[in-house]
Amino acid sequence: MQVTVEIYRQDAETGASRFDTFIxxxxxxxxxxxxxxxxxxxxxxxxxxxxxxxxxxxxxxxxMINGINRLACQTLxxxxxxxxxxxxxLKGLKVLRDLIVDMDPFLASLQKVTxxxxxxxxxxxxxxxxxxxxxxxxxxTTKCIMCGACTxxxxxxxxxxxxxxxxxxxxxxxxxxxxxxxxxAERIEALDDRDGLWRCHSIFNCTDACPRDIKITQAISxxxxxxxxxx
Amino acid sequence: MYRVSVEMLSWLLHKITGFSIIGFLIFxxxxxxQMSQGPDAFNRVIETYKTPLFRVGEVxxxxxxxxxxxxxxxxxxxxxxxxxxxxxxxxxxxxxxLAFVVAVVGGYLMWVAE
Ligand code: FES
Numbered sequence: 001m002q003v004t005v006e007i008y009r010q011d012a013e014t015g016a017s018r019f020d021t022f023i024x025x026x027x028x029x030x031x032x033x034x035x036x037x038x039x040x041x042x043x044x045x046x047x048x049x050x051x052x053x054x055x056x057x058x059x060x061x062x063x064m065i066n067g068i069n070r071l072a073c074q075t076l077x078x079x080x081x082x083x084x085x086x087x088x089x090l091k092g093l094k095v096l097r098d099l100i101v102d103m104d105p106f107l108a109s110l111q112k113v114t115x116x117x118x119x120x121x122x123x124x125x126x127x128x129x130x131x132x133x134x135x136x137x138x139x140x141t142t143k144c145i146m147c148g149a150c151t152x153x154x155x156x157x158x159x160x161x162x163x164x165x166x167x168x169x170x171x172x173x174x175x176x177x178x179x180x181x182x183x184x185a186e187r188i189e190a191l192d193d194r195d196g197l198w199r200c201h202s203i204f205n206c207t208d209a210c211p212r213d214i215k216i217t218q219a220i221s222x223x224x225x226x227x228x229x230x231x
Numbered sequence: 232m233y234r235v236s237v238e239m240l241s242w243l244l245h246k247i248t249g250f251s252i253i254g255f256l257i258f259x260x261x262x263x264x265q266m267s268q269g270p271d272a273f274n275r276v277i278e279t280y281k282t283p284l285f286r287v288g289e290v291x292x293x294x295x296x297x298x299x300x301x302x303x304x305x306x307x308x309x310x311x312x313x314x315x316x317x318x319x320x321x322x323x324x325x326x327x328x329l330a331f332v333v334a335v336v337g338g339y340l341m342w343v344a345e
Binding site: 064066067068091153155201202203204205208215217218221222224225 | 232233236242245306311313316317319
């Protein structure tokens, strides 16, 4: 089938932007990333975008495809319904060049909730057991690959870059609801803030965008309830 | 342009109706102040409120309040219960359906009332 691919281009120095259009013959089962790689190989080598694993694991190639954030390596042409493919960089983050955005603010926000395991005791003398039920509570949020699709789909984040954003809440959820973790206090301090959880208006864009199908809005509401109950 | 889903549309409508209702409140207080100037002023204001423009406005106001209130209830339910989060699609449909019924039935009754 024939598709028209429109790719957002932005000059790194001048910031001037435009859309470049390419017409290609593709297999409906091709992934958007395949088509982009082919265009880069054969038509225009100067197109800049991130990708690494090619299999939905590394989270490098989140971008806005036909109006929704997705991973180019996980999106099939046939999923897009129609023959027009419009590829744009993630919103809410500064574009450095073409489809490459500055992920630093996004990663800095993750840091605020200490996104790593903090043991309850300083030196555990034996293995820390966890039941299947205890693990189930945060199982969903362990799947995050930090691609940024959720945070950059969030209108609250577009209007305020200081807002921690859904990805940060997913990370916080993963550790706060871990029965072995003891780092609640500092995480909650960051979450229970004017740029924290309470700016979430349950818009569900993050849940729709997540390539790992994490129920993000649900996780956020669990955090809200947890924090309110602690007061 | 990011695709506008029903959830995102609801958020936008919630904002728009919210600000409209605040606007109405200010206008309403101003109208009341006008009315309190005496019987003549009272009658004049009531005559203005009977014009088609204001009557359409009243029906729209009812629609805005119905949506804003019901959508607010949906959001609160989602914040407080796990169940509402899981059934959020269903709750959205209920919100729009109820708001529609309230706006149409209430709007009709207001329109035929003299
Ligand atoms: S390239 Fe690694 S997630 Fe798509």
